[in-house]
Amino acid sequence: MATVSAAHRPADGGPLEPLTVPHFAAFCSRLTLPPKAKAERRRGEPRATRPAPQPLLIEPFQKTIVTPMFDGVAETFVVLPKGNAKSMLSAALALYHLCFVDEAEVFVLAASMGQARRLLNMAAGIVRRSPVLRRHLDLKLGSFEIRAKRDGGYLKVLSSDPDTVDGIGPTLCICDELHRWPTLEAYVLAKEGLDKRGGQIIAISTAGEDENSAFGRMRKTALEHLQVRDGAFKYAPAPSGEFVWLEWSLDPADDLTDFELVKTANPLKQITVESLRARYESPGTRLAWWARFVCGIWTRDDEAAISAMLWAPCQVDHCRIPDGAEDVVIGVDFGWRRDTTALVPVWGLHDDPLTVRVDERLKILTPPGEGKSLSTDEVWAEIRTLSAIWPKATFVIDPNAEGEHVGQRIENELRHKVVLQAQDPSPMADAASLVMELVRERRIDHPGHLEYSSHVLAAYLKSVGASKQRFVKKTDTASPIDALIATAQAVRRLKVVADDPGPVRPFVINR
Template identity: 25%
Template sequence: MARSTFPEWIFDGSEIADPMGRGERAVRWLGKLKHPKSPLPGKPFQLDPWQERIVRAIYGPRHADGTRIVKTVVLLLPRGNRKTSLAAALALLHTIGPERVPGGEVISAAADRKQARLAYAEALGIVRTVPQAAANTRVVDYRNRLTFPRDGSFYEAISADAGTQHGRTPAFVLADELHAWPKRDLWDVLRSGLVKQKGSLLIVATTAGRGQENVAWDIVEDARKVARGEVDDPSILPILFEAERDCDWTDEDVWHRVNPGLAHGYPDLEGLRQLAREGQRRIGDREAFRQLNLNIWLDHSADPFVDMEVYDAGAGEVDLELLAGEPCWLGVDLSSNHDLTAVVAAWRDERGGYLVHPWFFCPEQNLRIRADRDGVPYPSWADQGFITPTPGNVVDFRTVEDTIRGLCDRFAVQEIAFDPHLARNMLNNLAEDGLPAVEMRQGWVTMAPAVKELERAIVGRQLAHGGHPVLRWCFDNIAVHTDSAGNRMFHKGKSRDRIDGAVACAMAVSRASAEAGASIYDSDEWSPELMVL
């Protein structure tokens, strides 16, 4: 059984090594700070027991030569648990506190200027509340910079949209809300800069994100492997407060487990209850609650196509034997070397809905490599017949063409829709033999209406797909681009997130919608067993 990623050590009272007293020193120094928003008498900085344990775990453990063991902290914490306040205080520990180094650069980085300003404002508020700290620092507010002139160390807040930051040599980096960073450029610059400075420290403080199209996914997933013991890397300290994907998201015991601040009055429990009530009525609010307040990293992309629970309503059996000889439309999405190739058949029904079934193809030679890269069980899918491996290290289009010809023999295929980009030869071969191969370019003009019709069918629970696991994975990976007129189209996003089956499905459904065709319900042989929802 896999080990949990939950940081039990924060609450179990176990010993945290501190051979040189650096953890104790950090805790004592932070305890002398004040916070302008503190409700306590004298406005002390509130360092609650769970936060104190984190500080001790970062600064206490040391190598034999006295250097700090922890180099990277991955703090995955739901909103409202004061991670920005804690991170800002740690930044000050390296700017004006005992962890500072002469000339040290302390950087907090965020997705945009507004978010970057939040961490800086926290740090500045703390400094201004402590007279001694305020007297020994210089503020350059328009640059979001705080300087300690005596040692030349400084704290500066920057954003991912602020252009190049090459040349940085930070001693401390706070990567704030990393899940929201639009690209990894700033991350790579800061990460490479940290290795220039001996004893540097990186703190990733973020809530959960959506999909795998962001740098945070890789960092958090690596931290999970460390937490589970799959990777032995004591330089990484994973602090992952995240609920299980299949948890009861309305259970307040789950809320308390992943929101360590609740025991100390934050976030507001009544506020969480209100959000949960709204989430029970509205899908979008429910997903936001799961992501932001329970730290459940959602599977779908940042701009999902449909609610996958609604999609799953069509997972009943689609009996191909009963559909033999019935009119159908094929959508074909041929792949480059790195994608799946998909062929999807669509049949109409009298309710205005569709039955669909896919066939997927993948190079046999790269099957296990692809499984490791994409994090999905390609070999198992192949063994179960959900994917057809083709000889070699690229998809064999001859196998795909033979499959299409076989479908034309088996079903009354009305059209075979191809994007001509990679399909010119196959399209011509089929057309020359009298098969109904047609062009359907994957641009806005054709795909926006196709996506709209597919969405209508799914949301209306009028798409039966049989629960095919590879097709479901493709739909779960979709990111959507929306133009100024509100038209939507699929976006492949990161290369490992395959959506080829969903694209082919949209093509097939679109052609089935465009053609009147003969409904399967008009046939004397039709029975309700054709589609079981």
């Protein structure tokens, strides 16, 4: 397999150089895609008719994906909507590497063994349909491997469990659907093993649901090097040349019913504007699913209280409240061991209709874990910092979780007005309704703070009585929403003051 066949020769008769994009494309052109017998029968073909094999032709966007790897880049990240043949490209790339790299050690890592086996079965299907590959490769699916007969090189699939990945030294590691990995520890271990053989990693994924996840933060860091943006396509190479980030995605503020625009995020030729329209108009299509898996937008499911499509247009660069501004309200939600402590400054830009701004200097403090509590001194230091910026701010605090004690200290030592607002269902439902109204009508400016937005987008709604709903976490172990709760408390206070400038006596300490 290391020799170049006539099918791999260019028009001028010279050989194509192995381990290059043209050579890989020629290799793939001799392979065939799985048959689509059911589709043929729907078009009126007899049941016994077998459709003609379709060659695996590498499209221009797929050449863009593999080019960094063939150029020697150590890490290539690709984020692409579902249905754009990511798995087939990964399988073909793994087999090519196995055939043309001496004593190759190819590892395919996925979130689960079920997902990993799916890609292995796809690669095995390519081998079964290719007489040439069958002569050179052994399928050992019982041990989740494909072996090269000539030198013992192998392709092996593993889950993203760090215990299974520790110690590997891949020549190529393909990481499948990183957005589903619970942690990126396995990725780090695989990366550390690259030096053993001068290996490379290519990670191919769809968009995730939480931009504050490990993969989401990795994406944010990578896109700081954005060099090319052409429609939905984004190209971000590291200045060092260590990695390249390739992404096809729309922005949450885009018109997701502009099917010509959505097509730019789906470069596979067989995906057409007409097929996209048909998918969108299907009664089973949900907006969040469409946004994430077809448009490449990071968002949670349709049950989330606030979607990324609504939240993103409210983002404002350099989102700050003027230092020393009056009528600033700082919502505080305490979480000492399990949840986070959030301090969110909010300011009313207008009273009628109420329009607010969230300051980018908001604070979210995370407990150290392992049952240890967040330091009171750390929380107090942040309170003092915000107090110095807005000396006349009002703090709105839940009296529970030591809130009343902290509130008294704020009044006594910093001389701020403190409003104790218990997180009872009815007032919090009113606060949630107000926040959602502000977001829907784009009457809230926020800084796009990654962790803050994660808190906002993680919230779900729970019914309170017959007609009201409040913000809650989906499960006790789900992503925190404390910053959203703090925002809701502050916004509710702004609304109360706008409607009635007098003090809210029942909740004010010592006033």
